[in-house]
Amino acid sequence: MSGQIPLIILNEVYYNYPNRTIALKNISLNVYKGELVGIMGMNGAGKTTLIRTLNGLIRPSNGTVNIEGENIENKSIGVLSKKIGLIFQNPEHQIFSNTVEDEIKFSLNSLNLSQEEINLRTDETLKTFNLEKYRDRSPMNLSGGESKKLAIASIICRDPDILVFDEPTLGQDEKEINFFTKLLNLEREQGKTIIIVTHNIEFAMEYIPRIILMANGRIIADGETKKILTNQFLVKKSSLILPQTHKLKLELNKLGIQCPEDIYSKNEMIKFLTYYLNNKSTKVPDVND
């Protein structure tokens, strides 16, 4: 990313809650256009507080937040919400309309679009999210997974450049997670910048290339996911657990079966084990074949 101007710049950001709890301490980071970044850490590490500074819901006690080269200090949440779509953990916090269709339209109404454009975008969004069959149904009656889908849809229909998700995989079954990952790919193809707060270490290993690890309001690591989430010291410090593939690799190494260092995903591990079991050999195969 050298040479490119970061889309999001946080410079020495501090935030204290009214009860004087320090939630963010000296946070400095850059996020570039088109990046997919994960924020991980234990509960209370400051992850949600950090993402709330991005669209002005929380104003830093100290330090600056720049989006697209502009300091957001004096920008309203309304203006920032056009650039940054923040999707909250609990969809129940936003659902209030009589129908699923109205719920999407509510998000579009504040964009000063024509009625035709609103209808068009609503139709497209319902189609993309497979919510067409629920169009006239009350959103209160949707299942947990569908509600979450609707909450995401109601932000994505606004077409913000930056998407920020708070625990998008929480309480989601495999089918729903697969849908979410397809959606992520689709948004990335369109050049969107995506930030995801998650505790789901397997999901992060599989889909997120860069991780920001937080503990006690500070960033304790920022870099390649594979390197950070397989670092036992960092993982322990953030109250996370090592990815299953890495744990298996360590166990196999203890048994004298030398796994190649570059095995990180489940598929790579399956290929390696299949090769090993078929050939009864500790010779390291090329898992990328």
Added chain:
Amino acid sequence: MSLEFLQAFKFQKKKSFVHNLDPRAKLLFSIVYSISGLLFTEIVPLLLLFLTLIPLIFLGKMFREWLRSMKGLSSLILLIIILNTYFLSLSYAVAMIIRILIMITAFSIFFLTVHPNDLALSLISMKIPYEYAFSFSLAFRFVPTIAIEAQNIMDAQQSRGYEMQQSGLINQIKNLFPLLVPLIVSSIKRAFNVAEALESRAFGSIKDRTYYYEINYRIKDWIFTVYLFLILCAAIYVRIQFNIMPEWISWVLPV
């Protein structure tokens, strides 16, 4: 928009004279001060009443919380000034602000210093059935949770372009729906969950239950009660005899 002022109604565990008082005495205190405040529409008697509350704020070691609640209510205070000054007079507006300050401070002192369990016990000692007393204390315990929920709802709606500032009364009422509907729905869901959790732990299965903690009305509570009685008597006397009181008591702002 901040719901920070609700912090003034969240119990804070501290060791102080006010915290050690019996919850019933503190409930009486809130009622006496509210009634006394409602008796007057003049600045001086309300101000005198308010001044008698100040030592209690310090005795209860809650000045910071009280100040924070006042800061949170500043927009309401401003609204009262504007409406009352526009329709009536500035003196009346100031008197109404002091009256609201008295009532909020009195209940704030009560809620900040009474543990929800003690609240239930004090209601039970007044022969209120346990189910009702427990429901009341539970509702009181959920105030901060609902405040956090309301803030989260506001944040979620603002994140998708919702803005409170819209002109016209009907628009402003319509504007509340995106906040109130999710809050009511989630509160009802929570109520059902709590009810199920309570029933699964055999709530209400034994009619005559005993209590681990007991509350006692001690000498200092009686002294405090007498003090409250005197305040109420003085307020009623001044109200009845208002016409023969010295002139300064009906002083108004020279505007």
